[in-house]
Amino acid sequence: MSDQEEQMSGQPHDRVGADDAGPVEAMDSAIVAVSASGRITAWNPSARNLLGYTAEEALGRPVERFLPRVAAGDAPPLRDHRVLRALRAGVPDNADGDSFTHRDGHPVMLAWSSAPIHADEPGTEGRGAEAVTGAVIVLHDAAERLRIEREQHNRMEQARRANSRLALVAEITTVLSSTLDENEVLRRLVRLAVPALGDWAEVDLLVPDGRVERVAATHREFSPADIARLEGPLPPLPRSPRGPLARVLHGGTTMVVGGDAARPYSDEPLTAAQHELFQTMDAHSVIITPLAARGETYGALTLGYSRPRHDYGPEDRLVVEDIARRTGLVLSNARLFATQRNTAEAMQRSLLTPLPQPDDLQLQARYLPAAQASWVGGDWYDAFPLADGATGLVIGDIMGHDLNAASRMAQVRNMLRALAWDLAAPPSTVLERLDAVMDAVSDAELATAVFARVEKTAAGPWHLRWCNAGHPPPLLITHDGATTFLQEHGMLLGNPGLTGGRPDGTRELPALSTLLLYTDGLIETRGTDLTDSLTGLRRHSAHLARLPVAELCDQLLERMELSGEDDVALLALRIPA
Template sequence: MSAQSGGRARDAEQFAASQHRLGSWLAGLEAGAYAVDADGAIVAVNGEAEALLGRSAEDLLGRDAHDLLHRDGNGMTIPRSRCPMMEAFVARRTRQEELAYFERGDGTLLSMSWLVSPLRLGADEVGALVVFHEHESAARHLRGPALSMELLPELERLALLAETTTQLTSTLDVDEALDRLVRLVVPLLADWAIIDLISDNDEVWRTVVAHEENGRLVRREDLEGAMPPVPPASPQPLSRALRGGGSTLATPETYQGPPDSGIAVEQRRLFEGTGMHSAVIAPIRGLREVLGALTLGRSDRPDPFTGTDIPLLEDITRRAGLALDNARLYQRQRKVSETMQRHLLPQMPRVPGLEMAARYLPAPHASQVGGDWYDAFRLPDQALALVIGDVVGHDLDAAADMAQLRNILRAYAWSQQEPPSVVVSHVDEALSHISEVEMATMILGRLETDADGQWMLRWTNAGHPPPLLVAYDGQSRYLDDGHGILLGSHVSMPREDATVVLPPLSTLVLYTDGLIESPGRSLDDGLERLRRNAAALAHRPLEAFTDLLMERARPDDNDDDVALLVVRVPSEDGPDL
């Protein structure tokens, strides 16, 4: 069940969590660093920057970085149009300066060297990362000697590590994370990137073998695939890395001797197939286990890797390991959630003459489960119970509440041969005593044939969007009768039943509000969109009708889960229930 206030709360929580993660990343940098959003306001800062600037995080966060900090050598504010950092920020380019000035909290100037680089803060927002070191002294600069060139690679290294963290932790898809990792290191650090991953059942899979050709990454799928098991004692570099050993340099000669394992054979094949003359191999470690290994290789550039390259590679694999660990954990949770949702949502019963179809689509940013549900089951008198409902929320708690409510409703509907309004009233009274459900909406209907063989629906509506009835000729209308207050309101009000005859070959559409609600338009607009699309699809086979209706009616900016239950009655000479 969506609500504007709930959306704002979720946005605030997501922003706070994102800001916390960004602050944690900056804390790992060995230099002053702060991040700004797309408007140039500071959104995160590390302790080193606070010390260098003589300003607390509270004084920095939310302030315009240019107005607060950027100064010329005389302490005057630099016009934005002449500020090289602002130029790079607006152009979304990486740029560095050997000597510039920030204003400290006490009004004095900090002479420093800086690097600015674009920083993706979210799916649609790009800010910037600023990394800076204190210059040795302004006086030394005025005498003429330039800044040590050793500092520039350090700034570039810090910027690369920050970008690695940002890129890898902003996705929970393993394949996407691996692709981003390869693009970060090729061709900047290496001509080739090879990623070997260990699966949950301890099998090794050569997941990526990639290099750059004419400005684009090309995969060597012939060199990818299943790998032999990790030998328990092999001293060879990849075998050691996959066991969690230290990082190692390797050359073709490393694997030219008699192979000590199947992995050594595959490594010889790799060097021959790629033409690499130098490689460095590092383990990818998660929080609890070794996840795999990253190999960087050089074939085109002549300079080989050296031991001084290992610390940077290990910094990259450390960040990659944390990102992959999170992505794998998310995928495991998602698989569990999908399995849970499949078991919570029922299979449609077979009813002679009736066609039924149902769909469930989870909220895009939730746990693949939620509080929306549908149900259909036979009652003791052979009538068919139809249910559509929505428990507040779209997460695991909502799914658990939904399961409780569904089971309570089934028990009452089966044991009491009462009209839908009476059954729902009993359910509402019981919720606060035997469940954790706080608030929910629901429609309960009884579908059966009368003495004349006509299909009749008797229903009650507890605060839910109204059912939609679509005739075979495309005429459509909402069934607004039988409407009552939602469940969990603790207000004692009588509920009503409504009855309608379903024309031959008509289609009944029960749905949850995720199919019609959108932040960008009114509820009436959503209802009209659903009605028009359903009418246009009236002649379609039911499965196609259901899929196309979900596709066309669901808002693009929907952030809620959706349940859809569709029933089509037979022609006049069809079987009775």
């Protein structure tokens, strides 16, 4: 059928009347009116501007010829027009952002709404499908508005991602800064990075002797057993690196590579090991960044996606590098504190001299440094012969837990030894003189200590005379398991004007009994009542009373379940039979 025949075959209402054409053409919106049969009865200039067809080309013809929607992909053009729903169902419809085809073939993005035209028949109850005589379709160019909305959405999404990444960086910084244990820092790092920054993560650390070790790893789908098999020693760092990990560890910058980029080199086992890891992780996109601070590279953080269509872009790189820098600083601080701790511990151990074993007395001592680097340096024990033949025993704790505390401990220890040898006086007198000397010639502030004399009387029994300056009470354990805390005590050391005197205590030491001197690290644990801890010490000591004194010390340290928050010094004396 020709276009002329198509036009002539239309019903009378298929054409726009003269009375209707004027208002329709004058409207700013694109207006298309259709008859009940779906033929165009009105097509105003705005419709021509949007779709390219003139009114002469459109009037009287099927609307689907002039409002062809763009099909998705390779599907055929859509024929079941939603814009005709007003005719089929007699109800309004609309869409915001449908893509239609312009006359010249390019797509145009339109928002549209359609409304049915009902016959005005007096006495008709309700408006069913049979009462629809046509429809009006209003179209608007939505491209610019949708573009602005997309830009706003993209900006909001970028801001959301940026805030999310900043929150992640802040969380990682807080968590990593809460410990100075290097291995714990790196385990926390990989757990926090996945899945926020990748499907898997691992850290390779440079060991001081030139080796490389994979110290932490995780994968969003791997079991702990699978992860454990991935960790451990790696081949050494090559002198002339070519693989990505080797180059980063050699002082290089961040690298973003594909999963197949770490191809193995025959002369570079480290890269071959990394290539094997990439295959295990099914790596698709990988970012490797150095963990460095203060001019030193400590290792490398590797993050990767196993899923396609996930790649590391510039924003990801900035976030990963920021996290790596912060981790590098934490590692640097951890190593500085570890160095300080090792120095303090070495100084402290050098002052804890071998114990004498006079007159069949058995002496055993133990020293355990705190788990945290900053909590080492103040506790000590000592035992030495006195000028009058007695044996001096000391347990003490200097305020502070660092290298300075270890140094002050050395001063106080040596002064106490000298005073005890020179004075041959009751323990309280020795500690009173120590107070004055500390105030005059030492920079030590406050300290607690127990100084005791152990001597054998002419009648035969062993006797203990002691003075306690603010220290936990010594514990006397008899061979049959009875336990007694020696409670006499006075003010701590370091402020002679506030001592108020310190009493001397005396006690006979039964055969095969054990005297236990200890520092507060043995009994004080955060969140635990001190009375309960002292009760536990008595209970365990009673059970261990008959063991050899060395075994008693070892078992006691094990049973007390030490927290590691403070160092522990322990001195035990066993009276002969």
